[in-house]
Amino acid sequence: MALATSGLRKTYPGDVVALDGLDLTVPAGTIFGLLGPNGAGKSTAVKILTTLSRPDHGTAAVAGLDVLSQPEEVRRSIGYVAQKSGADVQATGSENLVLQARVHGIERAEARRRSHQLMDRFGLVETAGRLVKTWSGGMKRRLDIALALMHSPKVVFLDEPTTGLDPEVRADLWDEIRRLRDLENITVLLTTHYLEEADQLTDRLAIIDHGRLVVEGTPSELKDDMKGDAVHIELASFEASSSAIALLEGSLALREMVADGKNLHARATRGAEAVPQVLGALSAAGIAVQAVTVNRPSLDDVFLRHTGRRFTKTETEIES
């Protein structure tokens, strides 16, 4: 396990409970997502794991090191990209990277070499010598990630890394994060409030609400748990629907069938596998079909099921 927490609890002044007994385990070499609305406790969990903050109760370990008793060792093993850029805007990109390397005990020549290498990798070579305050938001974000990678950490924390970025920049960043896992076997823990990001980027994800783990699994597992995909079949006539139900009732492909005029609504564990069977059976029985649609359950459905609220309702600024 790259990361493990047990019973983490943290209360801020004014009895604001940020974490209320959080248990998490993150396997090494995965991109792990913490998904939750603002104020769910994601950032607090990351701050405790990166030794910035201390829990009131509970334990947390990073790469097998205890965050409370071995903070120095933890800091040597991690890279941290906070929500706010951590770069010094009054310095150049190279100066930022070299300072970061130096405090990690890397010699000056090696620090320069590695700084150049990372600038090259992140397409920042041309601006490396310019003050960071003149850089664009996307460039600053890439510098933040380069800063986190300077000392070749085992675990990288990304706290809402793509908030406020353009869609293209976001897609580039996703590729970069995947490369961390694929090429360097780095464990990535990222927090997000974008459902799409959690769905597409993470290997496993934990939904957090009110400082607790609500549910954890791979994005597909969580969605499969939703009793499968929604299948909608539009038949050619009203009369056909009752005979279609009678025909399909016995098959294992569809469940929870409901007729609505000439439409049939049902659920299938795997919609794509159910549709050919269903269409074959209907065609053999001479029942004409006008349209079929399959909708995968979304993480929004998962959130709704486990918390009783729609994720998109809890987030006003959400965008896909």
Added chain:
Amino acid sequence: MTALSHATYIAGRHTKALIRQPWYIVASLAQPLIWLLLFAQLFKSVADLPGFPTDSYIAYLAPGVILMTAMFSNSWNGMGLLDDMESGVLDRLLTSPVHRSAILTGVNIQQTLSLAIQALILTGLAIWLGARFEGGVLGLAVLGLVSILLGAGFGGISMGTALSIRQRESVIGMNQLLVLPGVFLSTAFMPASLLPGWIATVAKYNPVDWAAVAAQEALLSTTPNWGIVMGRVGLLAIFSTATVLLGTGSFRSYQRSI
């Protein structure tokens, strides 16, 4: 050892920022220049009083003004730390293995460099205006040392305040409470024999006075009493070490707040 090398890396960061804004050193000279020129005129006749240690008031005043410059510039160190808190630089540093004390002492090192430039200009000006410094280079070295220690002490208080209270107002308030009263409750501008009794008593416990006494003794006296100088330097070293340790300890308070 790590603490020291980390402090030089942090000092490098602040020094590069300062080199990019050289006018800042000149701008921050305005205030001590006004003090030096105005006060030297205003209190000129004080030097005629019996028992005054120097012929010209400006010679007596110059070390005091340099000490005050060290106090003023370092007492804003907390503001820089608040900027780093807001920008996220501090959190990035705190998740790295950087030695906590280096975040404070790195700034002190950079302040020492800019103070050295300012002190040379102020001393040169004082000599040009007729001041004589009997202690010579050694006396100036003592003035430099006590300025660094006093500045580090006030820097530690300022940064400790910033980390514990995390508001600009608290740093400003602390400066207003400490810097000018600290100067005027000492022998920086007026010898002990001419101070009201209660101020002379308070001054004995005032780090600003320790620095002023050591600097004046080394710089103005033809035969300095090195026992007095070393005693005050020792007290100042304790003061600055204590405030830097307290400031470093305040990272705990910051850690609890986030």
